[in-house]
Amino acid sequence: METTLLTVNNVWMMICTGLVFLMHLGFSLLEIGLTRQKNTVNILFKNVFIISIGIILYTVIGFNLMYPGSFIGGVLPDYFIDLFGLSLPENGLGPEYADGGYTYWTDFLFQAMFAATAATIVSGAVAERVKLGSFMIFTIIYVGIIYPIAGSWKWGAGWLDELGFYDFAGSTIVHSVGGWAALIAVWLLGARLGKFKKDGSVGAIPGHNLPFVTAGVFLLWLGWFGFNGGSVLSAEPGATSLVLVTTSIAAASGGLAAFVTSLMKYKQYDLSMFLNGILGGLVGITAGADMMSITDAIVIGAIAGVIIVLGVALLDKLKLDDPVGAIPVHLLCGIWGTLAVGIFGDLAGVGQFLNQLIGVAAVGVFCLISAFIILKVLKSTIGLRVSEEEEREGLDIHEHGMDAYPDFRTNEH
Amino acid sequence: MKKIEAIIRKSKFNEVKEALHDIEVNFFSYWDVTGVGNEKQGHVYRGISYSTSDIQRRYLSIVVSDPFLDRTVEAICKSAYTGNVGDGKIFVSEVIETYRIRTKEKGPDSLK
Numbered sequence: 192m193e194t195t196l197l198t199v200n201n202v203w204m205m206i207c208t209g210l211v212f213l214m215h216l217g218f219s220l221l222e223i224g225l226t227r228q229k230n231t232v233n234i235l236f237k238n239v240f241i242i243s244i245g246i247i248l249y250t251v252i253g254f255n256l257m258y259p260g261s262f263i264g265g266v267l268p269d270y271f272i273d274l275f276g277l278s279l280p281e282n283g284l285g286p287e288y289a290d291g292g293y294t295y296w297t298d299f300l301f302q303a304m305f306a307a308t309a310a311t312i313v314s315g316a317v318a319e320r321v322k323l324g325s326f327m328i329f330t331i332i333y334v335g336i337i338y339p340i341a342g343s344w345k346w347g348a349g350w351l352d353e354l355g356f357y358d359f360a361g362s363t364i365v366h367s368v369g370g371w372a373a374l375i376a377v378w379l380l381g382a383r384l385g386k387f388k389k390d391g392s393v394g395a396i397p398g399h400n401l402p403f404v405t406a407g408v409f410l411l412w413l414g415w416f417g418f419n420g421g422s423v424l425s426a427e428p429g430a431t432s433l434v435l436v437t438t439s440i441a442a443a444s445g446g447l448a449a450f451v452t453s454l455m456k457y458k459q460y461d462l463s464m465f466l467n468g469i470l471g472g473l474v475g476i477t478a479g480a481d482m483m484s485i486t487d488a489i490v491i492g493a494i495a496g497v498i499i500v501l502g503v504a505l506l507d508k509l510k511l512d513d514p515v516g517a518i519p520v521h522l523l524c525g526i527w528g529t530l531a532v533g534i535f536g537d538l539a540g541v542g543q544f545l546n547q548l549i550g551v552a553a554v555g556v557f558c559l560i561s562a563f564i565i566l567k568v569l570k571s572t573i574g575l576r577v578s579e580e581e582e583r584e585g586l587d588i589h590e591h592g593m594d595a596y597p598d599f600r601t602n603e604h
Numbered sequence: 605m606k607k608i609e610a611i612i613r614k615s616k617f618n619e620v621k622e623a624l625h626d627i628e629v630n631f632f633s634y635w636d637v638t639g640v641g642n643e644k645q646g647h648v649y650r651g652i653s654y655s656t657s658d659i660q661r662r663y664l665s666i667v668v669s670d671p672f673l674d675r676t677v678e679a680i681c682k683s684a685y686t687g688n689v690g691d692g693k694i695f696v697s698e699v700i701e702t703y704r705i706r707t708k709e710k711g712p713d714s715l716k
Binding site for chain 1: 647648649650651652653654
């Protein structure tokens, strides 16, 4: 009987793994759609690199770094046993492993799919001007080391977990980790040419394919069923179905709130804001998807949607150029979602709110500092940014010698 | 013989084509063009307003024998008209000679 349950649980977890994998296609489409045609190959290349290197890095060191298993003196992760590579533990394929929720192999692959997400978030924010080599080096260090360490604090049963910090599927542990790095990267890189003009006005650099953006967001929404649904860590019927419901509701209300906010602010039905709002709602509900009531999910999503529109405007005001809205979506809504666990739902309370705040701040400081060091070193050695000529003519031709659509290269976009 | 070049709204192309057909002007070439003009199109992208002066139009090139000139111009003026700024322009110029490649006919006969 126990093995039957394990089989069912494990199948669900593998489906979720596949759904999270699909999110990488969603991110790819979202990013190329919101940027210009001349940089499409470059962005796709980065996304393909991230998932490939991400899985290898997670195999080599990430998984063990994130889930140390035991702690020296209860605090320091014990990395002295099996830091490198995968080795099937005793009972790793039986019901004793992870309370029969999944096997060791499923555990690894599900988490590996998550790991690459953090770098994908950065990829969108730095699009259209980052040097490919520098970005790849950054990705290797950030996904290979920084993400697993931050993750171990909570999901690896580290000190934040001890403290009572709650982050169900990673509003902070995944999305903010990517978001903080995106913020630093955008700041160190500077804006794309033409984004902030000499007269102080802000230039619009329209993305080249809104149908791709839409397809990307629908894929991400679908993928989130795996991202949050799988974070139940079994196929437990009540929890998984509730999580799928709260996830969808927050996505829907996030999108609606963003479109209404942008309509009131700009008198336009802005599709890109609507779509970003959906993602904001998804990121927002991620920290507490299993703790929220239906009403909570609506409110959390709606506030996330408003944050998106105001966040995009705020970044423009601060002269930070984030072509795809990665910072509002993953950082701001990640913070919001994490704090929301202390305000709404089963865990709400002052103590919990403070724990959430500590978690947000600790991960924030750690990510800001490490991203700053990595990117600063890259900037002062091989450089972060492509030449002006390359930026104008497109990274596709200069870095890759390719056009995304060779038959349709009609203008500077 | 005259060459009539007309820049018209893309949305009016089918009406113009039919109007030309009605007066038996059945042969002409056209292509899509982008121009710059006084008409500005307002856009908003992620909260940033911007306008572009790039205007999308269709360019028709029609060569007719002299008796067809007036009615052709009239047909285009009538069918391409909306009354708003940006309806387009018509240019008429002299054509020195025309040839039909297949038969080597020249002059107005080659236009039939």
